Ligand SMILES: Cc1ncc(C[n+]2csc(CCOP(=O)(O)OP(=O)(O)O)c2C)c(N)n1
């Protein structure tokens with residue numbers, strides 16, 4: 022079976038959707054030469070009318086995409102840096118997201134916002150290392166954070182086909198993941214459906230994006246002591262509550278590992294959504310970035326602020342101790 | 345006989361004028377909640393610009409947007425029902441005064457974020473042109489918007505990619521209470537010229553002058569030209585927003601207001617009609633608006649159970665808050 026990298030899975034999803042639907046087009050900064058190496062080969066295949074290099078005008082090109090979507094196209098914007106989402110939060114939330122309701126259903130805004138290399142890129146410091154997926158879940162914009170190459174392919178395809186705006190975070194920590202994949206078996210992954218990567222009986226670990234791989238490693242490490250189930254929501258909004266409730270109802274214990282700042286991060290919402298519904302045998306735990314975190318430059322400091330395997334292992338052991 | 349084009353222009357300015365006056369009455373009577381930003385005094389701009397457009401051209405407006413929606417051809421009855429928050433409104437009562445839209449006649453929405461519509465319109469026209477044809481778009485905005493970075497980015501993008509958008513700045517002298525001189529360094533047309541966009545200034549109180557300058561710009565854009573800007577000089581006759589009817593803010597000298605009001609687009613357009621033609625238009629507009637008020641006030645209130653209907657075009661439903 023061929024090895025498919027996460028990055029090439031994104032490329033393949035874009036190429037497949039552009040082939041299938043002539044209304045799909047790409048725009049972003051330095052995407053013709055594929056500076057982020059996601060749009061590699063697409064200019065040659067689809068031409069400059071469908072692969073648009075934009076000036077550095079994030080606010081204008083984000084709303085340009087909204088307008089283009091209102092009149093029937095399906096734009097995909099690639100953002101060079103996750104923090105650029107702060108710059109265009111207004112355009113996504115106030116316009117793309119609100120137009121369908123405010124117009125009483127007269128329109129749709131099917132735009133995909135793709136962020137390759139979200140979260141820490143190690144050594145890129147404070148303004149290039151954010152992971153603001155919780156903000157989009159909060160405002161109710163469909164938000165996906167794929168962990169594996171097959172899910173990166175399938176969720177990006179579904180994002181492009183979705184009639185609503187969708188933000189796709191491709192974490193830097195997952196971009197180099199490779200997997201044996203039967204290319205013919207790559208399929209769209211439904212939005213809003215989680216996935217159990219590893220079945221277990223004692224505790225459910227909800228892991229977001231690249232942290233799925235850390236959760237799997239920790240689960241394997243402590244397999245002789247604790248039976249860990251690893252649940253990957255894949256889509257943060259809308260969240261697969263049925264899937265998670267089913268898992269937690271069996272294990273009775275919950276740990277969330279989430280690369281958001283702690284206050285109001287998606288980890289808080291996951292815990293609230295579970296405890297409102299399921300009686301746990303031990304208080305739930307979460308492993309997150311600290312409150313208000315800004316990622317410092319020095320590698321050891323950067324790592325210190327990100328949720329790590331040691332913290333996750335401790336959290337699992339603590340919930341086992343607590344009940 | 346009066347020139348039919350002049351009758352049409354007069355009818356539009358008169359319709360907007362009387363629509364706004366009736367809407368203000370409905371604000372006072374409590375039928376329209378939240379108030380409105382009256383377009384009184386600026387009717388010549390929406391009327392003149394839209395008279396130079398085709399049905400398949402598209403426009404996007406502002407918080408002071410009733411005139412654009414009506415001039416582009418939306419049904420005044422459904423527009424008024426929208427202001428009253430009724431299910432039979434243009435937006436089914438989900439948008440109100442500041443978000444009224446009618447995609448069926450090419451109104452991609454009033455937009456209450458100052459400076460926002462330029463980039464949206466640029467993308468919309470780019471997408472429409474991709475399919476062929478020679479559609480043009482108009483982005484209306486006020487003098488306050490020319491200091492918004494997002495709009496200046498949109499000027500650059502539209503000019504760079506030669507997207508045929510007509511940027512229409514309605515310079516009414518104030519952004520809320522801030523006079524233009526206190527906010528704009530350089531000039532409004534200078535902003536367009538910096539991006540290589542043709543720019544002209546027109547008397548916004550004369551709908552025929554606005555129509556003529558728009559028609560010339562639209563002809564150039566249909567023939568392959570890029571975006572252009574028109575600065576229409578005008579004066580807002582009434583409050584920034586109807587809340588000012590209760591809270592008097594002191595920022596416009598009375599003699600300035602009197603001078604501004606002395607050049608009334610309804611009178612300027614009306615003077616070009618025979619007395620009989622003018623009286624006939626006035627009567628027809630009142631009949632139309634009588635029916636509109638009746639339609640709006642008889643409209644059903646939306647069901648609170650459907651408060652978040654249309655939130656997602658994909659059919660996704662949101663979790664409730666309870
Ligand atoms: C981005 C933004 N800033 C501030 C406001 C609040 N606001 C609404 S209308 C307005 C004045 C706008 O002035 P102008 O663009 O000249 O339009 P006018 O009201 O004169 O028609 C302001 C400040 C807003 N809606 N959007």
Ligand SMILES: [Mg+2]
Nearest residue numbers: 486487518519
């Ligand atoms: Mg103004």
